Amino acid sequence: xxxxxxxxxxxxxxxxxxxxxxxxxxxxxxxxxxxxxxxxxxxxxxxxxxxxxxxxxxxxxxxxxxxxxxxxxxxxxxxxxxxxxxxxxxxxxxxxxxxxxxxxxxxxxxxxxxxxxxxxxxxxxxxxxxxxxxxxxxxxxxxxxxxxxxxxxxxxxxxxxxxxxxxxxxxxxxxxxxxxxxxxxxxxxxxxxxxxxxxxxxxxxxxxxxxxxxxxxxxxxxxxxxxxxxxxxxxxxxxxxxxxxxxxxxxxxxxxxxxxxxxxxxxxxxxxxxxxxxxxxxxxxxxxxxxxxxxxxxxxxxxxxxxxxxxxxxxxxxxxxxxxxxxxxxxxxxxxxxxxxxxxxxxxxxxxxxxxxxxxxxxxxxxxxxxxxxxxxxxxxxxxxxxxxxxxxxxxxxxxxxxxxxxxxxxxxxxxxxxxxxxxxxxxxxxxxxxxxxxxxxxxxxxxxxxxxxxxxxxxxxxxxxxxxxxxxxxxxxxxxxxxxxxxxxxxxxxxxxxxxxxxxxxxxxxxxxxxxxxxxxxxxxxxxxxxxxxxxxxxxxxxxxxxxxxxxxxxxxxxxxxxxxxxxxxxxxxxxxxxxxxxxxx
Numbered sequence: 211x212x213x214x215x216x217x218x219x220x221x222x223x224x225x226x227x228x229x230x231x232x233x234x235x236x237x238x239x240x241x242x243x244x245x246x247x248x249x250x251x252x253x254x255x256x257x258x259x260x261x262x263x264x265x266x267x268x269x270x271x272x273x274x275x276x277x278x279x280x281x282x283x284x285x286x287x288x289x290x291x292x293x294x295x296x297x298x299x300x301x302x303x304x305x306x307x308x309x310x311x312x313x314x315x316x317x318x319x320x321x322x323x324x325x326x327x328x329x330x331x332x333x334x335x336x337x338x339x340x341x342x343x344x345x346x347x348x349x350x351x352x353x354x355x356x357x358x359x360x361x362x363x364x365x366x367x368x369x370x371x372x373x374x375x376x377x378x379x380x381x382x383x384x385x386x387x388x389x390x391x392x393x394x395x396x397x398x399x400x401x402x403x404x405x406x407x408x409x410x411x412x413x414x415x416x417x418x419x420x421x422x423x424x425x426x427x428x429x430x431x432x433x434x435x436x437x438x439x440x441x442x443x444x445x446x447x448x449x450x451x452x453x454x455x456x457x458x459x460x461x462x463x464x465x466x467x468x469x470x471x472x473x474x475x476x477x478x479x480x481x482x483x484x485x486x487x488x489x490x491x492x493x494x495x496x497x498x499x500x501x502x503x504x505x506x507x508x509x510x511x512x513x514x515x516x517x518x519x520x521x522x523x524x525x526x527x528x529x530x531x532x533x534x535x536x537x538x539x540x541x542x543x544x545x546x547x548x549x550x551x552x553x554x555x556x557x558x559x560x561x562x563x564x565x566x567x568x569x570x571x572x573x574x575x576x577x578x579x580x581x582x583x584x585x586x587x588x589x590x591x592x593x594x595x596x597x598x599x600x601x602x603x604x605x606x607x608x609x610x611x612x613x614x615x616x617x618x619x620x621x622x623x624x625x626x627x628x629x630x631x632x633x634x635x636x637x638x639x640x641x642x643x644x645x646x647x648x649x650x651x652x653x654x655x656x657x658x659x660x661x662x663x664x665x666x667x668x669x670x671x672x673x674x675x676x677x678x679x680x681x682x683x684x685x686x687x688x689x690x691x692x693x694x695x696x697x698x699x700x701x702x703x704x705x706x707x708x709x710x711x712x713x714x715x716x717x718x719x720x721x722x723x724x725x726x727x728x729x730x731x732x733x734x735x736x737x738x739x740x741x742x743x744x745x746x747x748x749x750x751x752x753x754x755x756x757x758x759x760x761x762x763x764x765x766x767x768x769x770x771x772x773x774x775x776x777x778x779x780x781x782x783x784x785x786x787x788x789x790x791x792x793x794x795x796x797x
Contacts, residue, residue: 238276239276239345241277241312241313241314242316242317243278243302243305243315243316244280244317245283245302245319246263246281246282246284247289248287249287256283264278266347271345280305282298284297284298284299289375290372293329314343316343317345318344319347320348322348325367327369346364386503390501393541394540395501397503400474400475402496402497403434404431404545405429405545406428406430407427408428409424409425411424427541428541434467437464438545441492442492442554444458445554446550451485451561452492455488456482456487457483459483460482467487469482493555499543500540506528507528507533560678581600581602582760583609584760585600585634585637585641585760588763588770589632589637589771590770590771590772593625593774594616594626598772599611601631606633607635609634610630612629637770638754645766649747654741658734661737678719681719682716685712685715692709744765744766744785750762766783768783769784
């Protein structure tokens with residue numbers, strides 16, 4: 211048999227033996243696509259970033275006969291985002307399937323810009339499946355999947371990219387922490403409700419100052435700051451929760467934060483005050499005048515736990531207490547006193563731990579009504595201590611406590627009539643006579659003396675401390691019983707929830723006993739001034755205008771308990787506010 215041998219015997223020899231011969235680059239590597247990425251448009255100039263990456267790629271492939279015919283450049287995309295979720299990188303992956311794409315290789319300007327962590331190991335097989343080569347400057351040539359050194363180096367590059375990102379994040383966070391602690395610097399973002407951001411001169415960084423950057427600080431926005439003070443004052447009365455306060459603000463037509471500043475709250479509906487809005491204000495420590503940073507932190511969570519390759523998404527979560535920093539001194543004007551903020555937090559903790567009595571939990575918040583009720587929210591039922599609600603009956607108005615609205619199983623159900631009614635006219639007639647007597651010029655000095663004498667004289671309220679000590683004692687006793695039960699052989703897992711609840715109550719009570727600052731009593735002169743600020747009390751009472759009476763009762767902090775059995779009103783006023791100073795009387 212005759213075998214034809216080509217003019218190149220070595221080629222025929224290699225063909226018979228099945229030896230693969232690496233062909234030399236003839237006319238060059240041909241047409242390529244360029245891939246690059248710029249992380250954020252705010253911190254990097256996309257044109258400059260694209261320019262140097264494209265220049266690196268061009269210098270790399272030009273000597274090899276490569277010509278870049280198409281570009282894929284992502285702007286504002288983190289390297290941690292998988293290719294499938296980057297617009298341009300995703301478009302490149304889709305182009306791999308197109309046989310008429312016009313290029314058969316891809317070159318990158320810098321490998322660490324395009325791959326992160328293990329992304330290369332997930333992307334490279336797709337290129338190999340469609341016959342597209344990858345040219346990486348850090349490799350000095352084309353990626354060869356059969357070369358273990360190439361695989362190891364690309365894995366190292368991915369790890370370096372991830373490490374670089376984490377180091378940058380740590381350095382930036384450390385610098386911002388130091389600026390807050392040492393300088394109290396405002397780190398940007400939306401100003402809290404009650405504040406506005408104002409210009410404070412050139413930026414302290416000379417380079418940024420030369421570029422026109424300005425230092426920004428927080429200043430009080432008095433109209434909204436007054437609302438913040440009202441929220442803290444109403445919450446510290448202990449009678450109103452977040453939703454009740456929000457309802458009152460909506461009823462008075464006060465714009466919510468997103469309605470007041472729609473330009474910085476485009477993501478909000480501006481549909482009125484919500485309980486969550488009030489809670490966010492009550493829990494924001496920046497109202498004390500100190501700068502805080504790091505209360506919320508970015509957390510990267512898997513988009514799909516079943517598909518790790520799908521990458522992560524960013525979610526904001528409350529940071530651990532040890533990650534939050536505070537300025538050493540006040541950084542901006544305060545809206546509320548530190549003592550007020552501490553008291554509000556202790557009160558919230560007590561409520562969360564279930565420290566309030568059943569009567570406190572049953573207090574209802576005010577609802578929107580068409581008629582003005584002078585004693586709205588200020589009359590309590592003597593049977594259950596809940597607020598009685600205004601009920602119109604023809605031309606007359608009553609305050610009612612209905613048995614059907616009680617919580618099933620409540621101890622207050624025992625002996626409670628089906629309905630308890632208090633005529634408004636009868637209540638205001640007797641109550642106004644008592645108020646008129648207290649503020650008569652002949653009796654006002656005696657009223658002031660009673661208010662001064664009823665203060666706590668610098669001590670935290672004795673009744674408050676007694677209640678906190680009782681809650682602490684009860685919680686510790688309950689924990690001891692649980693420990694004895696476990697020692698007796700009870701399964702500890704069955705008591706986990708109950709023990710956790712008891713520990714929360716103990717911690718809240720202990721914090722209240724340790725952390726409540728002392729209150730300073732008011733002098734007679736100060737109380738006289740507060741009474742003068744009420745205006746002509748006798749004139750308001752004589753006119754008997756419901757709206758004016760409602761404002762007067764609110765200023766006096768009126769509280770009435772109606773004992774239906776003896777048809778008696780136990781009334782008190784506390785115009786001094788949270789200092790526990792008050793005058794009581796029965797009518």
